[in-house]
Amino acid sequence: MTIKTAIITGITGQDGAYLAELLLSKGYKVYGTFRRTSSVNFWRIEELGIENDPNLLLVEYDLTDLSASIRLLQSTGATEVYNLAAQSFVGVSFEQPITTAEITGVGALNLLEAIRLVNPNIRYYQASTSEMFGKVQAIPQTEDTPFYPRSPYGVAKLYAHWMTVNYRESYGIFGSSGILFNHESPLRGREFVTRKITDSVAKIKLGKLDCLELGNLDAKRDWGYAKDYVEGMWRILQADEPDTFVLATNRTETVRDFVSMAFKGAGIAVEFKGKGEDEVAVDTATGKIVVRVNPKFYRPAEVDLLIGSPAKAKAKLGWEPKTTLEQLCQMMVEADLRRNTEGFSF
Numbered sequence: 001m002t003i004k005t006a007i008i009t010g011i012t013g014q015d016g017a018y019l020a021e022l023l024l025s026k027g028y029k030v031y032g033t034f035r036r037t038s039s040v041n042f043w044r045i046e047e048l049g050i051e052n053d054p055n056l057l058l059v060e061y062d063l064t065d066l067s068a069s070i071r072l073l074q075s076t077g078a079t080e081v082y083n084l085a086a087q088s089f090v091g092v093s094f095e096q097p098i099t100t101a102e103i104t105g106v107g108a109l110n111l112l113e114a115i116r117l118v119n120p121n122i123r124y125y126q127a128s129t130s131e132m133f134g135k136v137q138a139i140p141q142t143e144d145t146p147f148y149p150r151s152p153y154g155v156a157k158l159y160a161h162w163m164t165v166n167y168r169e170s171y172g173i174f175g176s177s178g179i180l181f182n183h184e185s186p187l188r189g190r191e192f193v194t195r196k197i198t199d200s201v202a203k204i205k206l207g208k209l210d211c212l213e214l215g216n217l218d219a220k221r222d223w224g225y226a227k228d229y230v231e232g233m234w235r236i237l238q239a240d241e242p243d244t245f246v247l248a249t250n251r252t253e254t255v256r257d258f259v260s261m262a263f264k265g266a267g268i269a270v271e272f273k274g275k276g277e278d279e280v281a282v283d284t285a286t287g288k289i290v291v292r293v294n295p296k297f298y299r300p301a302e303v304d305l306l307i308g309s310p311a312k313a314k315a316k317l318g319w320e321p322k323t324t325l326e327q328l329c330q331m332m333v334e335a336d337l338r339r340n341t342e343g344f345s346f
């Protein structure tokens with residue numbers, strides 16, 4: 001039996017770590033790419049216990065370099081490429097729109113060009129996003145819903161998405177796109193709202209923080225569990241034909257709802273009072289304010305409501321999410337309580 005070889009760009013990120021764990025469990029040889037920085041951080045693959053797996057090879061690589069992309073494909077002989085690398089934080093994309101375009105948009109094109117030049121039989125997965133729907137044109141969003149991105153990140157991802165479709169149609173490359181709605185986990189970066197909330201709730205519970213500051217509490221998101229979603233990525237590349245698939249839970253909740261759920265998970269009941277910038281959440285047992293709104297976390301343009309239909313993925317790939325939002329939130333709160341108790345938290 002020949003061993004399958006895959007490249008995962010962005011191994012230091014949330015999805016890269018979970019996907020590597022999945023592919024290793026399926027017997028793949030995995031090349032995981034990381035960027036050269038003054039202090040590379042492998043805490044996620046270490047937390048999953050896969051950092052010393054002999055089938056996981058770590059390769060230095062930057063998505064913005066076409067020649068590096070070509071050499072990456074030549075030197076590894078991979079037959080599947082999962083392009084997860086990106087400047088993925090929507091808020092930062094307003095401050096660094098050009099960097100975001102170069103990494104998140106043109107970076108994907110570098111890989112597609114490298115595939116075209118080195119081995120057009122490579123299967124390519126593009127990490128597309130519900131942020132491409134932005135100002136939503138239909139509820140729920142499906143593969144046929146028109147796009148209307150609301151951030152430089154969303155626009156850059158839409159470019160990469162259409163390039164994937166274009167390389168499929170122009171050159172017959174097996175380029176598939178997963179339009180994934182928000183997916184979270186204990187490995188989520190702390191700049192994203194769910195993990196910011198669960199980490200802060202843990203610190204408040206342990207007396208290490210008084211109050212959590214957030215931006216827009218009304219934003220509604222369709223939140224799933226990252227480990228369920230990387231299984232969907234793999235299925236997308238095992239399909240008979242390249243295609244585009246939405247992965248989502250078909251349930252939407254506000255940021256405010258997630259805050260209440262996280263405090264409940266830590267045994268604290270909260271009540272929201274006031275409106276707009278004056279809204280706060282109060283611990284009903286102590287009367288203390290534990291959440292405030294800080295407008296510095298507002299975005300110049302917001303995505304108000306996301307809810308996706310995974311019907312096509314279910315019908316064609318047999319994929320559906322397995323983890324409820326309550327289970328996901330509890331898992332994240334418990335992981336952050338443990339880390340903050342042990343005095344270690346990334």
Ligand code: NDP
Nearest residue numbers: 010012013014015062063084085086088127129180182183
């Ligand atoms: P993360 O932000 O956790 O990880 C992004 C990864 O990309 C990191 O490993 C990062 O490396 C790497 N990276 C950034 N810039 C470059 C570069 N120039 N060259 C090479 N690597 C780079 O994202 P997630 O794991 O959450 O998401 C994975 C992908 O899926 C991303 O493309 C994201 O945009 C997309 N996506 C995510 C969703 C989600 O809800 N999580 C939903 C839909 C799409 P470093 O550690 O050095 O910064």
Ligand code: GDR
Nearest residue numbers: 088090129130131181182191192193194214215216219297
């Ligand atoms: P998002 O995720 O922008 O949907 O992108 P994020 O968790 O950053 O924001 C979700 C919503 O919460 C609101 N919000 C806050 N967000 C952050 N980060 N910090 C806050 O303090 C805060 N307060 C309120 C935001 O305004 C927003 O409405 C994520 C990323 O993983 C993308 O890469 C991915 O493509 C999409 O999910 C799907």
